[in-house]
Amino acid sequence: MRMRRLKWAHDFLEQQPHLIKEPETMKGKWKQLLNKETLHVEIGCGKGDYWVQMGKRYSESGWIGIEKNESAAALAMRNYVNQGEESHMRFIYGDAATITEWFAPKEVDVIHLNFSDPWPKTRNHKRRLSHAGFLTKYKQILNSEGQIIMKTDNSDLFEFSLLQFQNEGFCLADVSVDFRRAIHEEDVITEYERRFMEKGQPIYRAVFQLRQQGSLD
Numbered sequence: 527m528r529m530r531r532l533k534w535a536h537d538f539l540e541q542q543p544h545l546i547k548e549p550e551t552m553k554g555k556w557k558q559l560l561n562k563e564t565l566h567v568e569i570g571c572g573k574g575d576y577w578v579q580m581g582k583r584y585s586e587s588g589w590i591g592i593e594k595n596e597s598a599a600a601l602a603m604r605n606y607v608n609q610g611e612e613s614h615m616r617f618i619y620g621d622a623a624t625i626t627e628w629f630a631p632k633e634v635d636v637i638h639l640n641f642s643d644p645w646p647k648t649r650n651h652k653r654r655l656s657h658a659g660f661l662t663k664y665k666q667i668l669n670s671e672g673q674i675i676m677k678t679d680n681s682d683l684f685e686f687s688l689l690q691f692q693n694e695g696f697c698l699a700d701v702s703v704d705f706r707r708a709i710h711e712e713d714v715i716t717e718y719e720r721r722f723m724e725k726g727q728p729i730y731r732a733v734f735q736l737r738q739q740g741s742l743d
């Protein structure tokens with residue numbers, strides 16, 4: 527669903543101290559900045575419900591939200607500011623295609639991909655946030671025990687992603703094809719997730735972990 531362009535978004539984002547305007551200058555220093563030993567990054571956080579609420583709930587870690595759409599980024603930042611800014615949270619308005627310029631090798635502990643755009647046409651698959659092109663970048667910035675947690679309503683994207691992750695050397699640490707069948711209070715429901723749940727659609731979720739060198743699988 528295309529988002530309406532918000533005229534106030536640009537100026538509002540310019541004024542936000544917790545929006546990191548030159549994220550490349552923080553490469554290798556995020557944990558120091560946030561004063562935390564573990565770092566979670568949500569890519570494509572939309573209006574920021576998950577990033578804000580998970581960041582507040584799990585404040586023992588640092589939380590970075592990334593969003594490339596200016597209007598969505600402004601709504602996420604407004605949501606964040608309204609709920610009270612936190613010293614362990616920051617935001618990047620930008621395209622995750624350049625994520626390796628923002629984070630140093632092994633700097634990130636967990637990457638969250640929530641309801642990423644499905645890009646159904648084959649010629650657009652490379653834009654999927656779980657395409658091999660992105661996974662090779664995530665592998666560089668994830669620490670060796672790091673995880674990528676993905677949720678989607680889209681079975682085609684889910685099947686595609688399982689293969690992409692496997693081909694890029696990840697193993698499946700956890701999987702569900704109906705995650706919300708059970709109550710999961712530990713995990714915040716995103717804006718898109720709520721919409722799909724209201725329509726009665728199952729939520730697919732997988733946790734991927736890098737396969738250790740020398741493992742047998």
Ligand SMILES: C[S@@+](CC[C@H](N)C(=O)[O-])C[C@H]1O[C@@H](n2cnc3c(N)ncnc32)[C@H](O)[C@@H]1O
Nearest residue numbers: 570571572593594595621622640641716717718
């Ligand atoms: C379908 S929305 C889901 C939003 C939110 N995660 C949720 O679950 O409600 C996907 C979001 O990912 C963002 N996105 C897509 N590709 C991106 C990229 N390469 N870098 C940063 N954000 C991206 C889009 O702009 C959009 O806001």
